[in-house]
Amino acid sequence: xxxxxxxxxxAALVVHGLTIAATLATxxxxxxxxxxxxxxxxxxxxxxxxxxxxxLAAGQRIGGVLFVHAASGLVVDYAVIPLSAWFLAVLGAVSxxxxxxxxxxxxxxxxxxxFAAVGxxxxxxxxALEVVFVVNNVIGFLxxxxxxxxxxxxxxxxxHESRTSRRAAYLYLIMSHVGTGxxxxxxxxxxxxxxxxxxxxxxxxxxxxxxxxxxxxxLFLFGFGVKAGVIPLHVWLPEAHPAAPSSISALMSAxxxxxxxxxxxxVCAFGLGTPDVAWGLVCMGIGMxxxxxxxxxxxTQNDLKRLLAYSTIENAGIILLGLGxxxxxxxxxRRELAVIAFAxxxxxxxxxxxxxxxxxxxxxxxxxAIATRQLEAMGGLxxxxxxxxxxxxxxxxxxxxxxxxxGFISEWLTFQALLLGFEFVPGLTRVSFPxxxxxxxxxxxxxxxxxxKAFGIAFLALPRSAAAETAHESPIVMRAALVxxxxxxxxxxxxxxxxxxxxxxxxxxxxxxxxxxALSRGALSVAVGSGPFAQVTPAVLAxxxxxxxxxxxxxxxxxxxxxxxxxxPTWGCGGLLTPRTEYTATAFSKPxxxxxxxxxxxxxxxxxxxxxxxxxxxxxxxxxxxxPTFERHLYDPIVRGVLSIAERMKVLQAGSLHAYLSxxxxxxxxxxxxxxxxxx
Amino acid sequence: MNExxxxxxxxxxxxxxxxxxxxxxxxxxxxxxxxxxxxQGPPLxxxxxxxxxxxxxxxxxxxxxxxxYVAGPRLYFATAVAATTLVPVLLAAAPFEGAGxxxxxVGILALGRFALAAAALDTxxxxxxxxxxxxxxxxxxxxxxxxxxxxxSALAAGSLxxxxxxxxxxxxxxxxxxxxxxxxxxxxxxLIAETGRIPVDNPATHLELTMIHxxxxxxxxxxxxxxxxxxxxxxxxxYITLLIDLFIPLGMATSFGxxxxxxxxxxxxxxxxxxxxVIVLVESTNAKLxxxxxxxxxxxxxxxxxxxxxxxxx
Numbered sequence: 001x002x003x004x005x006x007x008x009x010x011a012a013l014v015v016h017g018l019t020i021a022a023t024l025a026t027x028x029x030x031x032x033x034x035x036x037x038x039x040x041x042x043x044x045x046x047x048x049x050x051x052x053x054x055x056l057a058a059g060q061r062i063g064g065v066l067f068v069h070a071a072s073g074l075v076v077d078y079a080v081i082p083l084s085a086w087f088l089a090v091l092g093a094v095s096x097x098x099x100x101x102x103x104x105x106x107x108x109x110x111x112x113x114x115f116a117a118v119g120x121x122x123x124x125x126x127x128a129l130e131v132v133f134v135v136n137n138v139i140g141f142l143x144x145x146x147x148x149x150x151x152x153x154x155x156x157x158x159x160h161e162s163r164t165s166r167r168a169a170y171l172y173l174i175m176s177h178v179g180t181g182x183x184x185x186x187x188x189x190x191x192x193x194x195x196x197x198x199x200x201x202x203x204x205x206x207x208x209x210x211x212x213x214x215x216x217x218x219l220f221l222f223g224f225g226v227k228a229g230v231i232p233l234h235v236w237l238p239e240a241h242p243a244a245p246s247s248i249s250a251l252m253s254a255x256x257x258x259x260x261x262x263x264x265x266x267v268c269a270f271g272l273g274t275p276d277v278a279w280g281l282v283c284m285g286i287g288m289x290x291x292x293x294x295x296x297x298x299x300t301q302n303d304l305k306r307l308l309a310y311s312t313i314e315n316a317g318i319i320l321l322g323l324g325x326x327x328x329x330x331x332x333x334r335r336e337l338a339v340i341a342f343a344x345x346x347x348x349x350x351x352x353x354x355x356x357x358x359x360x361x362x363x364x365x366x367x368x369a370i371a372t373r374q375l376e377a378m379g380g381l382x383x384x385x386x387x388x389x390x391x392x393x394x395x396x397x398x399x400x401x402x403x404x405x406x407g408f409i410s411e412w413l414t415f416q417a418l419l420l421g422f423e424f425v426p427g428l429t430r431v432s433f434p435x436x437x438x439x440x441x442x443x444x445x446x447x448x449x450x451x452x453k454a455f456g457i458a459f460l461a462l463p464r465s466a467a468a469e470t471a472h473e474s475p476i477v478m479r480a481a482l483v484x485x486x487x488x489x490x491x492x493x494x495x496x497x498x499x500x501x502x503x504x505x506x507x508x509x510x511x512x513x514x515x516x517x518a519l520s521r522g523a524l525s526v527a528v529g530s531g532p533f534a535q536v537t538p539a540v541l542a543x544x545x546x547x548x549x550x551x552x553x554x555x556x557x558x559x560x561x562x563x564x565x566x567x568x569p570t571w572g573c574g575g576l577l578t579p580r581t582e583y584t585a586t587a588f589s590k591p592x593x594x595x596x597x598x599x600x601x602x603x604x605x606x607x608x609x610x611x612x613x614x615x616x617x618x619x620x621x622x623x624x625x626x627x628p629t630f631e632r633h634l635y636d637p638i639v640r641g642v643l644s645i646a647e648r649m650k651v652l653q654a655g656s657l658h659a660y661l662s663x664x665x666x667x668x669x670x671x672x673x674x675x676x677x678x679x680x
Numbered sequence: 681m682n683e684x685x686x687x688x689x690x691x692x693x694x695x696x697x698x699x700x701x702x703x704x705x706x707x708x709x710x711x712x713x714x715x716x717x718x719x720q721g722p723p724l725x726x727x728x729x730x731x732x733x734x735x736x737x738x739x740x741x742x743x744x745x746x747x748x749y750v751a752g753p754r755l756y757f758a759t760a761v762a763a764t765t766l767v768p769v770l771l772a773a774a775p776f777e778g779a780g781x782x783x784x785x786v787g788i789l790a791l792g793r794f795a796l797a798a799a800a801l802d803t804x805x806x807x808x809x810x811x812x813x814x815x816x817x818x819x820x821x822x823x824x825x826x827x828x829x830x831x832x833s834a835l836a837a838g839s840l841x842x843x844x845x846x847x848x849x850x851x852x853x854x855x856x857x858x859x860x861x862x863x864x865x866x867x868x869x870x871l872i873a874e875t876g877r878i879p880v881d882n883p884a885t886h887l888e889l890t891m892i893h894x895x896x897x898x899x900x901x902x903x904x905x906x907x908x909x910x911x912x913x914x915x916x917x918x919y920i921t922l923l924i925d926l927f928i929p930l931g932m933a934t935s936f937g938x939x940x941x942x943x944x945x946x947x948x949x950x951x952x953x954x955x956x957x958v959i960v961l962v963e964s965t966n967a968k969l970x971x972x973x974x975x976x977x978x979x980x981x982x983x984x985x986x987x988x989x990x991x992x993x994x
Contacts, residue, residue, distance in 0.1 A: 382746045393748070393798070402791035403784060412783050416840060419831060422993070423838055434831050434989055438982070441827035445820035448794050452816055456801030456809075462744055525778060534841040535778035541788055544691070544765050544776065548758035555735060556754075556903040562738035570742040570803040570899060577744075583801065583809020591817040595975045 005060050008051035009078060009134055013066070015044035016127040020120050027116035034106060037119025038099040041126055045099070048130045049092025055085035056502050066131070066140065076140035079200070082509040084133045087262045090350045091129055093488055094254045094357045101361050101481035102247040104474065108368045109245045110158055118158055118245070124151035125251070132259055136199045138187045145183065145259075149176040152256060155248045156240045168239035175236040179226030183263075186219035203271035205511065213272055217279055220267045228260025230320055231290040232630050234313045238297070241312065242305035242373065246364025249305060253312040253360055254353040261319055261349055268327075269342075270510050275327040277429055283324025288436055290317025291443040296599060299450045299592055300626055302585045303373045304363045307454055308356065311399065314443060315352040319345050321436055322414045325421055328432070332425050336514055337417065339507050340528050343516040344413035346503055351406040351492060355398040358485040362392035365474040365482075366458060370467035375457045375585040379464035384471040389459040391482040396451035398489045401444045404538035404545075406493035409526070411444055412536050416528045449592065457585040464579040494539050498523040586624065593624070601627035691765040691775035698764045698921075702913035703727030705920075705956060712960040727913065734906035742803040742899055752799020753900060753907040759792030760911040763918055766842065768925050770944040772850055772932045773843035781841040782830050785922070786823075789915070793819055796908070800896040807888070811896030814971060818880065818892065821978045822873040828985030829867040832859065832992060833926040842925055849929040856927075859992035864927045866984030868958075869977060871923060875916045878963040880974055883912075890968060920955045924948065 019040025026033040054060040063079035080088070102122070110118055128148035135141045153176075157169035189212070190202040201207075208216060222233070229237040237257075241249045264283070269275060294314030301307035322345030329338035365388040366381060367373055382389035398405035415437060422433040463469040473479070492499060497520035504517025521527050527535035570577050593600055604624040608617035652663075707724040714721025723729075741749065765775045766785045780787065797816050800808035834840045837848035873880045876893040886894055897908045931947025933940035969977060 380744075382748065389746075397791070397794060400790065400794055401787065402794060403780060403787045408787050412780065412787075415783055415827075419834060419840055422831075423835060431994070434828060434986075437831055438824040438828045438985075442820065442824040445790070445823035448790055449816040449820050452794060452797045452801070452812065456798050456812065460746065460748060460798065460802040461804035521778075527778070534781050534839045534844070536780040536784060537776075537778050538780070540776050540779040541762065541784055544762035544779070545755075545758050545788065545791070548695070548761035549754055551761060552754045552757045552907055556739075556907065559732070559735040560738070560903055561736045565739045565741060567743040568740050570744055570805045573806070577804055579804075581806055582804050583806050583813065588809060588813045591813055591971065592820070594972055595817070595821065 005051065005054045005062050006064050008047050008054070009062065009080065009130065010064065010066065012044040012047035012051070012130055013127055015040060015047060016123045016130075019044065020123050023116050023119045023123070030107075030112040030115050033115050033119060034103055037116070037123065038103045041119075041123050042096045042099045044123070045092050045095050045126055045130075048088050049096075051080050051134075052085040052088035052092060055080050055082055056089065056505055059505065063136070066135070074139060074197070076135065076137045077198070078131070078134040078140075079136045080134050082506040083262070083265060086346060086503070086506045087133045087258055087349070088130065090258055090353045091126070091133070091255050093350065094353045094485070095126055095251060097481035097484045098247050098251050098254075098357060098361070100484075101250075101364070101478050102245075104477035104481075105247050105364055105368065106245065109364075114158060118155065118248075121151045121154045122248070122251075124148075125155065125256070129255065129259060133262060138191055138197045138199070138202070141199070142180070142184060142187065146180060148256070148259065149173070149180065152240075152252065155252075156244045158245055158248070159243070162243075164239075165243045168236070168243035172236040172240040175226050175233070179223045179233070181223075182219045183223035186216050186223065189216060189219075199266075199271075203267060205271065205273035208272070214276075217268055217272055217276075220272075221264065221282070224260045224263030224268070225286070226260070227257065228264065228316045228320070229257050229313050230260075230286050230316050231293050231313060232634055234290070234294075235631055235635060237313055238306050238309040241309035242303065246305070246360055246367055249309070250357040250360035250364070253309065254357040257312060257316055258349055258353065261316070261323070261345075264320070264323060265346075269323060269330075274512075275331050277328055277331040280324050280326070280328030280331050281429065281432055283320050283327055284432055284436055285324070287317045287319070287321030287324050288439045290314065291321060292317070292439055292446075293599070295443050295446040295450060296592075296596055297626075299446060299453070299589045300600065302375045304366065304375055304378075304454060304458060305360070305373050307375075307450065308359055308363060311359075311447070311450065312352075312356060314447065315348070315356065315399075318411070318414065318440065318443070319348050319352065321345075321440065322348060322410075322417065325414070325417050325433065325436065328429060329417075329421055329425060330512075332427075332429065334421075334424055335512055337420050337424060339513050339516050340413060340420065340519065341417035342507060342510070342513065343500060343503050343519065344410055344417055346506060347413060347496075347499065348410035350499075351398070351410050351489070354485050354489045354492060355395045355405075355407060358395035358482060358489065359392065359399065361478070361482050361485070362388055362395060365478060366392075366471075368474060369471035370465070372465070372467065375454065377465040378458040378468050379579060379582065380460070380462050380468060381471055382459040384463075384468075385459075385473045387473055387479045388482070391479075391486050392459065393455050394486045394489070396455045398493070400448040400451050402448075404493050404542035406489045409493055409496045409536065409538060411440065413526070413528070414440060416534060420528065446592070449589070453585060453588045457583075457588060461582055462577075462579045464582065494542065495523045496526045496536070496538065497521055500526055586622075593626070599629075601629070603627070687775050687777075690771070694769055694775055695761050695764045698769065698917055699761065699910070699914060702910065702917045703731060705917050705952065706913045708953070709956050709960055709963075712957065713964060716960060716964040731906050731910055734901075734909070735903050737902035739903055740901045741904075742805075744804045745802045749799050749802040750904075752796045752802070753897075753904045753911070755795035756792040757907040757911040757914075759788050759795070760914045760918065763788050763792075764914070767918060767921055768843055768846045768929075768932065769921055770933055770941060770948060771936075772846045772929065772934045774841075777841065777843050781839070782834060782845075783840055785842070786826065786830075790819075792911070796896065800899075803899040805899055807891075807895045807898045811892055811894070811898065814892045815896050818873055818974060818978075821975055822870045822981070825866055825978055825981040825985055826870045826874075828982060828989065829863050829870065830926070832863045832985060832988045835989075835993065842922075846925050846929045846932060847934075849926070850932060850934065857992065859988040860927050862984045862991065863988035864923065866981040866988065867923055867926070869981035869984075871919045872959075872962065873974070873978060873981075875912070875919060877959060879966040879969045880977065882968050890971075892971075917952070920952055921948075923955065924951045 023037040067076040131144035298310035326341030401407040500520040504515035507516040525537040607621040609619040797812040800812040837845040881892040933944040
């Protein structure tokens with residue numbers, strides 16, 4: 001059995017490779033190509049998820065060698081540690097429905113000639129992610145990391161005729177490479193300090209100490225933070241995620257950002273020795289800022305996919321908040337509390353993956369049906385797309401953190417960790433916990449506003465455009481993918497005890513943490529804390545609500561004298577009720593735009609076109625824009641600086657062959673001198 | 681199994697009792713307000729008459745609406761009723777102790793709010809949208825203040841479980857701390873905001889541009905409206921009970937028995953009445969705030985929460 005388990009990860013990679021070959025072979029027959037590539041990807045992902053299951057449920061050790069380069073003696077080995085297995089499980093849970101969905105979705109979103117390219121890139125991304133999560137070697141990690149970035153960039157640029165897609169892909173490429181640069185520097189420093197390329201040697205916490213450790217932490221946090229999409233490194237995310245086809249957006253938001261989270265977990269929290277208090281506080285701070293600003297920006301978006309992309313930033317923030325709280329507690333020696341925070345963070349990783357994939361796929365159905373992402377052009381879709389509407393509502397409720405769905409349980413755990421942190425962590429540090437709690441409370445309430453808006457404006461009331469009036473429900477494969485993800489979120493919400501039991505194996509494998517399984521009270525409940533414990537059983541909440549619903553139904557049907565249900569038009573304030581009299585998405589978020597105007601710094605233009613008298617305008621145009629704070633005040637100066645340096649360096653590029661030859665000569669001489677100098 | 685049955689029985693009785701009492705609280709508040717204004721006011725039981733009348737009426741629904749419109753009031757009602765099972769009322773323990781504590785309570789009320797706010801958008805009426813947007817905005821602003829207030833009280837007990845908080849409050853020690861005054865004031869502002877009372881919202885008006893909660897449910901009629909009204913009344917009673925649990929649990933029964941329960945009932949009624957009087961005083965002596973002044977009020981509440989936390993624990 002052990003032997004079989006060891007084959008799963010290489011087998012997954014081989015299947016990815018075979019799938020890519022088969023995709024190329026069938027490239028001209030688009031239907032075949034589509035099924036081949038996505039079924040192949042699903043099989044491969046299922047294999048890697050099996051590895052995750054063997055490690056997490058059966059406690060097997062899985063590891064081995066992926067690649068040997070005889071000439072240089074490079075051996076790329078891998079080890080599925082429980083942390084890797086957790087992220088592999090997340091990958092498996094989300095990407096199989098996404099692959100299924102893609103089969104139905106791509107024919108409507110991408111020209112046939114590009115099926116093969118998208119399919120290959122999809123397989124490469126998944127294979128690279130699998131390697132990133134399990135590899136135990138610096139070279140292998142960086143190689144897979146880069147491959148993942150490049151394949152994703154090509155997916156973002158699928159619709160490369162559009163300028164916005166190209167710009168998004170370019171921005172993503174640049175940001176990722178700056179991040180990767182930081183990672184390369186940091187890993188090389190670690191390698192030269194230890195003389196080993198193996199993760200188990202360089203990430204055991206003893207490799208570096210003193211100020212070097214500090215610098216490494218910041219480099220890694222920067223490098224992984226770009227991928228995780230936390231503020232202020234997020235600028236690429238709201239451009240790149242919506243630009244890709246919706247199923248790819250789902251994959252990017254749900255799984256790709258977790259590669260960054262995995263890195264922060266593996267290296268920043270547990271790879272550099274016991275974290276400093278300051279590191280934990282930095283992570284918490286970044287998490288808080290990302291969460292609150294992410295949701296505030298999401299609120300004002302009227303482009304459904306951009307709204308979801310900003311909400312991804314917010315969720316990355318919540319994940320990092322839990323992680324940071326855990327690091328702070330670990331730094332102050334409160335391991336039994338740290339485990340709650342880390343469990344909350346890891347739990348939120350899988351929760352976010354399920355409901356965000358669900359929401360993005362739901363948005364994909366809508367985009368496919370009406371060919372626009374603008375909320376203002378939707379409306380009334382629930383009647384025309386009942387499945388999509390109901391499932392999107394399900395996702396909206398889950399992400400808003402209401403019981404008994406899964407978003408609630410990870411927020412519950414995070415709040416408990418913060419409360420206990422304030423109680424037991426010594427010194428002024430502890431003030432950060434209730435502060436974070438208040439921010440988290442505000443975030444989750446704002447998320448509810450955001451998703452009432454997204455669901456209500458898109459799916460309810462009257463259609464706001466001709467396309468929305470004639471929308472059709474999507475094919476059954478696509479709906480099946482949504483149902484699978486919704487079912488997963490339901491299970492994750494109702495059985496938190498079982499999930500924590502599995503997480504227990506992950507936390508015990510992390511340096512010096514007790515098992516999170518101790519928090520579990522049977523499959524249905526979770527309890528934290530010593531003394532009078534606090535417990536949550538979402539199933540009881542669900543039963544209570546269902547019971548009360550029965551009371552409501554009895555009241556309504558039991559007391560009534562007149563049995564008929566009459567349908568009547570909505571009162572249109574004396575006029576005709578048309579889509580133009582409905583409340584708009586812009587109007588819905590307007591009060592919060594006004595309340596937080598110091599953050600948004602909105603600029604607005606009102607233009608009234610009148611013919612007879614200014615009091616009876618024929619047409620009123622209203623435009624509101626929020627200031628892109630980070631782009632304008634952080635990135636613009638950097639870009640200007642880089643460009644002006646490049647401008648000055650143009651002197652070197654004189655265009656004369658003689659000059660270039662002399663550079664070569666000078667460099668050659670300098671190298672000879674330097675190498676000779678080392679030789680002595 | 682026996683314990684589960686017992687808990688369920690207590691939960692049902694408690695939910696039924698609070699459902700029965702909620703309209704009376706509204707009646708008392710209306711009557712007291714009338715007295716303040718030297719009017720006669722409606723009878724105390726008017727709330728019940730209204731509910732019965734509404735429940736007997738035919739159902740009229742907008743022809744643009746979908747099942748979300750039907751589900752809204754039902755879920756709003758159901759979550760309010762389910763929330764009563766998470767709060768200790770007479771006994772010093774919530775019927776469903778391990779269900780989720782304070783956070784479960786906040787979460788379940790958020791579910792009801794979400795359902796009603798979404799339903800309000802379903803008719804296509806601009807008022808529904810306006811009400812929905814404003815209600816959600818105010819709730820979002822009030823949420824951190826609520827959480828901070830709850831944190832402060834929960835920290836003393838070391839648990840976010842309401843039963844534990846109450847038992848801690850009943851235990852030996854100081855009866856009332858200075859920080860409690862600040863936290864109570866902060867949470868009282870949240871109570872006003874969440875239940876739509878003056879100065880945040882005015883439950884007695886249908887003035888087009890100022891209404892919040894009423895705008896949201898403007899399109900509802902008959903039994904649907906009855907559910908919304910009843911649930912709103914219940915939520916008000918629920919929030920008051922929550923404040924009682926957190927700050928003045930005195931008199932709550934720690935054991936089963938006729939005498940402790942009788943004392944607990946009397947104490948609870950008296951304390952709810954005190955809160956009703958305070959609400960009436962606030963409503964009668966204040967004018968409704970402009971919508972964009974509400975954030976300042978809520979910010980004060982948030983500040984009070986932080987001060988309470990600082991005084992108590994630093």
